[in-house]
Amino acid sequence: MEQRVYLDHAATTPMVPAAREAWLQQSAEFGNPSSLHASGRRQRQAVEEARELIAGLLGTRPSAVVFTSGGTESDNLAVKGLFWRARATSGADRVVTSSIEHHAVLDPILWLEADQGAQVTWLPVDSVGRIDEDVLAATLADPSGVAVCSVMWANNEVGTVQPVHRIAEACRAAGVPFHTDAVQALGHVPMDLGELRADAVTLSSHKVGGPFGVGALVLDPGLALTPVLHGGGQEREVRSGTLDAPSIVGFAAAVEHAVKGQEQRAFHLVTLRERLIGGVVASVPDVIVNGDLGTAPDERLPGNVHLSFPGCEGDLLLMLLDAAAIDCSTGSACTAGIPEPSHVLMAMGRSEEQARSSLRFSLSESTTEADVDAVVSALPGAVERARRAGGARAQVS
Amino acid sequence: MRVLAAMSGGVDSSVAAARLVDAGHEVVGVHLALAAKSSGGASTAGPASARASRGCCTLDDARDARRVADRLGIPFYVWDMSERFRRDVVDDFLDEHRLGRTPNPCIRCNERIKFAAVLDRAIAMDFDAVATGHYAQVVAGPHGPELHRGVDPAKDQSYVLGVLQRSQLERVLLPIGGDDKATIRAEAQRRAFAVAQKPDSHDICFIPDGDTASFVLARLGGAPGTIVEAGTGATLGTHRGVATYTIGQRRGLDLRTPAPDGAPRYVVAKDVATATVTVGPAELLDVDLLEAGAVTWTGLPLDAPVDLQVQVRAHGEAVAARIDASGARLRVELATPVRGVACGQSVVVYDGTRVVGSGTIEATSRVARA
Ligand SMILES: Cc1ncc(COP(=O)(O)O)c(C=O)c1O
Numbered sequence: 001m002e003q004r005v006y007l008d009h010a011a012t013t014p015m016v017p018a019a020r021e022a023w024l025q026q027s028a029e030f031g032n033p034s035s036l037h038a039s040g041r042r043q044r045q046a047v048e049e050a051r052e053l054i055a056g057l058l059g060t061r062p063s064a065v066v067f068t069s070g071g072t073e074s075d076n077l078a079v080k081g082l083f084w085r086a087r088a089t090s091g092a093d094r095v096v097t098s099s100i101e102h103h104a105v106l107d108p109i110l111w112l113e114a115d116q117g118a119q120v121t122w123l124p125v126d127s128v129g130r131i132d133e134d135v136l137a138a139t140l141a142d143p144s145g146v147a148v149c150s151v152m153w154a155n156n157e158v159g160t161v162q163p164v165h166r167i168a169e170a171c172r173a174a175g176v177p178f179h180t181d182a183v184q185a186l187g188h189v190p191m192d193l194g195e196l197r198a199d200a201v202t203l204s205s206h207k208v209g210g211p212f213g214v215g216a217l218v219l220d221p222g223l224a225l226t227p228v229l230h231g232g233g234q235e236r237e238v239r240s241g242t243l244d245a246p247s248i249v250g251f252a253a254a255v256e257h258a259v260k261g262q263e264q265r266a267f268h269l270v271t272l273r274e275r276l277i278g279g280v281v282a283s284v285p286d287v288i289v290n291g292d293l294g295t296a297p298d299e300r301l302p303g304n305v306h307l308s309f310p311g312c313e314g315d316l317l318l319m320l321l322d323a324a325a326i327d328c329s330t331g332s333a334c335t336a337g338i339p340e341p342s343h344v345l346m347a348m349g350r351s352e353e354q355a356r357s358s359l360r361f362s363l364s365e366s367t368t369e370a371d372v373d374a375v376v377s378a379l380p381g382a383v384e385r386a387r388r389a390g391g392a393r394a395q396v397s
Numbered sequence: 398m399r400v401l402a403a404m405s406g407g408v409d410s411s412v413a414a415a416r417l418v419d420a421g422h423e424v425v426g427v428h429l430a431l432a433a434k435s436s437g438g439a440s441t442a443g444p445a446s447a448r449a450s451r452g453c454c455t456l457d458d459a460r461d462a463r464r465v466a467d468r469l470g471i472p473f474y475v476w477d478m479s480e481r482f483r484r485d486v487v488d489d490f491l492d493e494h495r496l497g498r499t500p501n502p503c504i505r506c507n508e509r510i511k512f513a514a515v516l517d518r519a520i521a522m523d524f525d526a527v528a529t530g531h532y533a534q535v536v537a538g539p540h541g542p543e544l545h546r547g548v549d550p551a552k553d554q555s556y557v558l559g560v561l562q563r564s565q566l567e568r569v570l571l572p573i574g575g576d577d578k579a580t581i582r583a584e585a586q587r588r589a590f591a592v593a594q595k596p597d598s599h600d601i602c603f604i605p606d607g608d609t610a611s612f613v614l615a616r617l618g619g620a621p622g623t624i625v626e627a628g629t630g631a632t633l634g635t636h637r638g639v640a641t642y643t644i645g646q647r648r649g650l651d652l653r654t655p656a657p658d659g660a661p662r663y664v665v666a667k668d669v670a671t672a673t674v675t676v677g678p679a680e681l682l683d684v685d686l687l688e689a690g691a692v693t694w695t696g697l698p699l700d701a702p703v704d705l706q707v708q709v710r711a712h713g714e715a716v717a718a719r720i721d722a723s724g725a726r727l728r729v730e731l732a733t734p735v736r737g738v739a740c741g742q743s744v745v746v747y748d749g750t751r752v753v754g755s756g757t758i759e760a761t762s763r764v765a766r767a
Contacts, residue, residue, distance in 0.1 A: 315474065315476070315477075316518075316522065319425075319472070319474050319522070320522065322472055323425075323472070338430050338475050338476075338477040385521060385522055385523060386522070388521035388522075389517075389518045389519075389521035389522045391521070
């Protein structure tokens, strides 16, 4: 296969060797972790060790870790589960969330609003994509009937890190359950869930070098929620379904790798990110760098670069870079391959045109200076061609 | 060559793309998303979800096309052309109907989207050509590329490509026009494409139920009026709007009084200004003189009047005609009358299998009496 430059690690990142090894090794084992016999016990042993490992690494209790099929399920479980539970017990029907959530949170909330009568407060964000804490405070001033507040730890498109510790504190003071989607934050920012004290935290394995199809909701054991998947009740009656021991073991190994190497990784990524941004700004002078320009871990994800190229369509740029053996993303969700104008950029006050002119590069610890330089040298030509193609499109009529 | 293959998700464009890959071209597949998106999320203040725009049919077609592209191992993208399509094809279609004419939206789409917006974009992105799964052929001729009929008479689509001009033809590949449909289907089967048995599309793609009258009525609103008898001027009934009738239409007239001689009656004329639909016997539909504007030349422009053939509808017969292009418009004297020709239809001029040019019919009349 041709040598490609892969800069789409926020979409998914290759499995780290330790995770792959643990995953493969466990796949040779046999048994249902719920079975009472010896074969089952052996699998259960592996699952529980993985649970303990993850809990220890993230500063939480093993009983808080609920394994799921990934980020999407964890987000659905947190948002719907907390909403349904609160409505059933107290008639609460309010949801507070940001206007820049991933679709795995956004769409369940839109569904609750359209179909389940939820009253939603959308927290606005500033031009770098950080929520307005004054609006949050004003909203929580009357916390009655708020079933759940969900604000992501770090944004998957523009990389902006939210002040989750203060948000968690504000929710706690108001007595409102707080959920945060930490899928993009894990392994990239320091993460101590004991210190955060959120009620529910979403994690996904394949974003941190573990296998696909597994993740966790770290859920305060004292908090009840209504399950999304009913069945055997394997995970504390909160989530049903036979546990995938090999994937869970691989996930835990990936979390270990992610958490232990976080600081060093962040340093490496920020250095490369600044090299990429600097290179592109020099070669495409009218480029717009979106998101927080800060280099601190509470400002921006270290491996995220999000750029707008005025006059270009992001999907054409992506196509041209694809042909130049560079994998990146427009950052936003697709409808059958058609990029929607990103709701994140729109919430940040950008025009639909600018939203459509964007590309996201997401780096990993395996990214090299040569990868970054390949993008810097490919972009000017691609931008020029995409502009011509856009112009061609506007001319004909 | 670097070729951009327009992939609809149907059998024909799938085989077309496959043949280009086999021929050693560097092929990139593009599905054109043309269907209008339904707008508006449910949310009041929040971000609208993409969910609202996740349509049905186009999504399946895009998926089918992607599956074929993946099997061929070529890159595949979806280009959102829905805005352009709405403006240049759907709105044009409605505008034409509003004026009482009968447009062909497939021709507009080829003229303004597939072989204009898409082709220009492709060239700007350094592609050498755009390929489609149309049943027609581009053949090298003494004066450059020529457009010819597809070899399958039942499938020939040269008529809807009649608006293409030389400069476009130089950049167009039509890889399947030299075969008949059965051969193409068999080839799709042999290549194990899941779309091999997909039914042909016949209707106007943005009116999937085929009910053009309701589509037009819903968007233009009704302008009720009367249906009158040709010659006598007697009122025979009422209608919901002139735009919902086409010249030559027989069914759905709902006339209360039958013709005195019991012969079937057809729509023979429409007058938007007075909201009048005129019906009469079939003979009144026969015309032998056409005048057409918006003339395009696929081959060398004609200067002196010549005897050639013309076709006035997608699946119509070619008719011998004398073509006079000396004025701004095309004057087409038909050797034998043609029945039911409406303004707005395209007339495509052929020299045997070769497309010479086209025009949009602006006036029809009956000169010779049988
Ligand atoms: C912020 C965020 N949340 C949730 C998800 C969904 O995670 P998964 O792919 O594990 O379902 C993603 C992945 O795209 C994400 O970036």
